Amino acid sequence: MANKKAEGTYEETLNNSEAFFLKYKKQFIIAVAAVVIVVAGILCYTTFVSGPREAEASTELAKSQALFNAQQYDQAIKGFEKIQSDYSGTEAGNLANLYTALCYAHQAKPNWAKAMENAEKFSTGKDMVISPASQMALGDIYANNNQNDKALSAFKKAADLANSQALDNVNTTIAPLALKKAGILLESQGKKAEALEIYKNIKKTYVNSPAFQDIDKYIERASN
Numbered sequence: 001m002a003n004k005k006a007e008g009t010y011e012e013t014l015n016n017s018e019a020f021f022l023k024y025k026k027q028f029i030i031a032v033a034a035v036v037i038v039v040a041g042i043l044c045y046t047t048f049v050s051g052p053r054e055a056e057a058s059t060e061l062a063k064s065q066a067l068f069n070a071q072q073y074d075q076a077i078k079g080f081e082k083i084q085s086d087y088s089g090t091e092a093g094n095l096a097n098l099y100t101a102l103c104y105a106h107q108a109k110p111n112w113a114k115a116m117e118n119a120e121k122f123s124t125g126k127d128m129v130i131s132p133a134s135q136m137a138l139g140d141i142y143a144n145n146n147q148n149d150k151a152l153s154a155f156k157k158a159a160d161l162a163n164s165q166a167l168d169n170v171n172t173t174i175a176p177l178a179l180k181k182a183g184i185l186l187e188s189q190g191k192k193a194e195a196l197e198i199y200k201n202i203k204k205t206y207v208n209s210p211a212f213q214d215i216d217k218y219i220e221r222a223s224n
Contacts, residue, residue: 057083057092061099068099077103084118097121098134105141112144132162132174139178143185155182176202176211180218187222196222 064079083096101119104111119138139154158178162171179198186195199218206212
């Protein structure tokens with residue numbers, strides 16, 4: 001009896017499900033078709049549009065990077081700004097935002113306002129190689145625009161990102177340098193206690209870094 005009852009319940013459920021599907025079959029088909037269209041659209045866009053576009057953008061970026069590396073900033077900036085305009089939304093377009101900012105910052109007469117305008121367009125994303133350096137550069141740009149709170153935040157983020165990519169979570173190049181910049185900025189604001197804490201952290205944590213070599217000088221200065 002129990003088996004028959006269970007079987008009857010199963011058949012009833014199955015019939016109800018079939019009835020439900022038949023009632024809403026059109027809606028189901030439309031929903032499935034919509035998903036297929038969306039997926040197909042994404043695949044087509046990636047294959048025929050975004051893929052080639054990314055490749056083109058990367059090629060153009062490499063040309064401007066060569067000029068940047070040769071310190072020909074006035075010429076490089078033209079190329080980076082064109083990439084910003086023509087390849088917005090690509091990874092190369094995103095990097096062009098950062099390079100444009102750095103070009104403005106490295107000119108004989110730095111334009112810090114334009115540097116900040118472009119640096120703020122750059123998204124660090126998950127690129128752990130460039131992110132620490134970009135954040136430190138952004139900190140410098142903020143500091144030169146008298147936006148000290150944002151500068152401090154950028155310097156500390158640069159240190160955190162650099163440490164997170166190190167095998168032992170202690171980066172000995174960018175992290176201590178970014179922290180030292182933060183300490184100096186805090187000193188300039190009269191916040192010696194906060195600066196001293198940072199300097200002591202550098203001395204304790206980054207023993208093998210270049211920043212460690214003269215950190216005692218900063219500790220002594222912030223202690224007075």
